[in-house]
Amino acid sequence: MSGEKKYITDIGPPHYREMVHPVLMKNYGKWRYHEYVAPGIIKHVSMNGDEVYMVRAAIPKIVSVYFVRELCDIADKYSDGYVKFTSRHNVEFIVTDKNKLDGLLRELRERGWPVGGTGRSLKAIIHTQGWVHCHTAIIDAPGLAKALYDELYDYFVRDDLPGKLKIAIACCLNMCGAVHCSDLAFVGMHRKPPVVNDDIVSRLCEIPTLVASCPTAAIRPAPEKKSVIVNEERCMYCGNCYTVCPGMFIHNPKYDCLSMWVGGNAVAGGPPEFSRLAIPYLPNNPPRWPECVQAAKKVIDAWIKNAKKGERIGDWIKRIGWERFFTLTEIPFTDKHIDDFIFSLPTFRTTTQFKWR
Amino acid sequence: MSETPLLDELEKGRWPSFVTEMKRMAAVKPYSKNILLQLERSYVERVTHWKHGGIVGVRGYGGGVIGRYSDLPPEVMQTPEVHTLRVAQPAGWFYSTKALRKLCDVWEKHGSGFINLHGSTGDIILLGAQTASLQPCFEDLISIGFDLGGSGGDVRTLSCCGGPAFCQWSCIDTLDIYHELTMELQDEIHRPRFPYKFKIKIAGCPNDCVAALARADLAIIGTWRDSIKIDQEAVREYAKKGVNIAAVAARCPPQALEWDGKELRVIPEDCTRCMKCLSALPKAILPGDDRGVSILLGGKATILQGAFLGWVIVPFMKADKPYRELKELTRKILDWWDENAKTRERVGELVYRVGMRNFLKAIGQPPAPQMVYAPRANPYYFWSPEELEEVK
Structure with missing residues (x-):
């Protein structure tokens, strides 16, 4: 008998049922309308009259784990331990208690997180x-x-x-x-053709794939050196060859x-x-x-x-x-x-x- | 004297700064500080210092980890391995703080502590781990309920809008379709075997908040076949408040709305479901009841044959659980593309090369005028031998 624990793969993302705010889950598919309250704040009203306020704040693209924990602190305090992110990577706090809105906005303002990004x-x-x-x-x-x-x-x-x-x-x-x-x-954008490094091309790159990668057919094989030649006049500097092969150095x-x-x-x-x-x-x-x-x-x-x-x-x-x-x-x-x-x-x-x- | 004078310039100004965030990690992790210093060097020299990816990953997976090595000498960059993990996000980017905190703990233990919420395709991006950390990091991620997303020639991590969780316009259960399709395609997401990337995005209504038609090879967009539903009382309420209903009707692109001062009537067969009137009068107008999806194929950015917008390949399909028809169609398209595409040829480019005629036959969809803006204007079309026998 092995004492090793089973190797688990392919579990997929966490199920949304555990991630969506309970009030949103309760009214799932039963929303009636929404309205803009102020820039960054949208009120959603369900058919049974439940109301939630989604408060949208911007975050930097690269953040630290400390930042994410602060975000969690705010969500624990104002949106019952749940958050969502938008398709444009803002964070949204889901506020079910209208009286908590002012506190949340004040806290976001103090931290310098811009609230907005709705409407025009x-x-x-x-x-x-x-x-x-x-x-x-x-x-x-x-x-x-x-x-x-x-x-x-x-x-x-x-x-x-x-x-x-x-x-x-x-x-x-x-x-x-x-x-x-x-x-x-x-x-x-690049503005110069790639510089071919024959050594790297011959060692690391598949020549037919490299030749085929060029949309203007500017690259042809150079079998004598197991590399390629670039017809510089045809090159439009797209860099696709560099993506395929590190020997086509295009940064300049x-x-x-x-x-x-x-x-x-x-x-x-x-x-x-x-x-x-x-x-x-x-x-x-x-x-x-x-x-x-x-x-x-x-x-x-x-x-x-x-x-x-x-x-x-x-x-x-x-x-x-x-x-x-x-x-x-x-x-x-x-x-x-x-x-x-x-x-x-x-x-x-x-x-x-x-x-x- | 600061070690990062150029990056310091990006801590000025009102918008929150990613440099400040990087410095917070750099202050406690020498590994993260190395990454910050290399970034400063790129700012000085105006060039990237990352080499082409290397083959790294976790046991049993081919995708989900992007190998990355510094091109600087070891005396400058002591820790040249800075790999990235793509982690599949929960449907619609909803989280409990409990789950997010666990994620932070795992990532603080194994990596740089730098995160994107989220990457362009939608994944959680864990930015910067050394080779030896990848396997234990992955196993810890699995133990807290997270899994890797896609990278390379595979089905990439899907994405979807928040749909029925808070939006009255969602014609389909976007979150459930995202989750079900993602689970159906685990092997295709985790083990690259395709000619290139394949992106799937699911939007609840034609407003398409995830830009599926521009950014997904396969765009699944909620829609309806019957008529919009108008609450006349609510329309009159808007009118009473001073909303110009006549102007809303006049702005209807296909002129399918009529307002006589009391009733707002729609000519259902003229409506193209553009969502303009629903957006203008959200309390008064809702989508119809006969709901399903329109499916568009081929959306992609410029590399290589120019940018493509997705085009209609299935005008309407029902999309009810367990989504059998949707799953079958997805598999048919993936198989046909896998069989016929050249290396690095997206499915849209393949269809453009071999023609809609061949594509529609392969996936068993009948041609429909909804698929084109206009029929062809040249006389060069093909007949199959079977068709020649038919028209004899």
Whole structure:
């Protein structure tokens, strides 16, 4: 007989029945309506009249176990030992006793956790890990997110923007964040082809997979050295080869940069839209990326000034046209803005009907 | 003199700082301090100092742990192993503080103490553990009821909105579907064997709060087939309070609402379930009763053939427990993709390459006008030999 305990795997996540606040469980599937009480506070009312207040606060992307325990202390005190997180990584406290709201808000204020992010406000920024974890990160998304948040703080704790403002940041073209469908987004970019390290390629990489990884067929085998050659003119610096093979070193701090994208959205009320290129080059300038923050500010200011109530950035641009967008924001339009990769034809203007400015 | 002058700049300002959080761990764990110092160095040099992943993991699993090593020499980075564990979150990101505290204790014991709540796909991210800590950390996680999520060429950790736990719009039991599908696919999540990643997200209504249609290979979105339900008394109540009901009707994209000053009427066959009127008048309008899901396929970010938005492959399907039809369809799609895709080809790219015609045949779904904005505008379509016999 072995004294070893059984090796357990594949238990899956904890069951939601043990994780959901009992009052939410009691009214499960029986909710009647919700209403906005104040920025960051939504009241949910069930068919039998039960009321809960969901209080939304922002937390940094990287936190310590101490922070999580503090969060638990607050939840034990004000929301009966239960919390939830939103799909944009805010925390929500579930308050069943209205009299506890003021205390909770005071405590969150004292700790400096912003309460907001509901209705027509800045939503929490969706972003990637950056230099704290990732080998393909060109920029540090957590740092840029913090710099943007400091500048746009008021838009999170108020709800008087023309529409929702969803921002995303991706450290590289792998785009682990929701950059392709956000109102405003930044992406870390390379501007030089990879430098092939024949030794690493020949030892660690599967050549056919590496050749196939290139979307523009810029990589071909070099059998004599068990490596590959890059046709540099065809390379569009996507970095997919580096993801597949560490011998295709593509980081180049001297030339790496950021790009800014606008007008995407992924919700109902009309077909979703992709984010489109606004600024092809912004310097990678840590620790606070001032050029990126100012570029975001410029677009957001123009949107606030010119949009109708209810219009997100993409709705606003659709109404006024891209030619007017570039006029109003004073962003220069360049050859980089005209698609020459794939699916480009539907973006070409096939009519004489356009605005002059 | 601070050891992290550049990162210190990110402790300024009103928004809570991740640098402050990292410093709290760095103050008690030399291992965590090493990670912080390497981050500072990246800020100075404007480049990452992580190498390509290595093969690390826990016994019996192929995914769930991301191997990570520093590229700095050992005299600079004494602890070069900084692996990450992806831990599957409970459905809808609901937690008891009891469970969260246990998680903190395990992670403080075995790792850096840095956590993301949550990562982009939805997992709890435990950021920074040495190779020797991975197995004991995993076993302790299992003992407190948590398990790993997905990574690499596997079904990634699913995610879903809070659904019926607090939202009146949820047309399906998102939490239960998340949990049931996750349990059904444990092997596919934990043992990578597919051409690339496969993401599944479940949203309770067309508002799609988890952005399933943009971010999931398989988007399961709650919807209804009959009519929205309008409480006329509540509409008049809104009108009395000064809400412009005529404007709400005018903003209906398919012009399916009519307001005569007393009654708000809907033309059900014209409604496209965009949720605009429900959002404008939450006390007065609810989804219909004949509920199920629309299923969209192919959503993904740019790598490689550009960003794809998911498109309709099943306009409507019932989604009642035990979700047999949903599970069967998921397996059919996974099998077909596994059989036919090239390395690193997402399912949407595969369908784009071989055509919806072949895909629909493989999964046994009939074509429907709901799947396209418009029929094709070119005459180059295919006939199978069987069809040629039919039209003779």
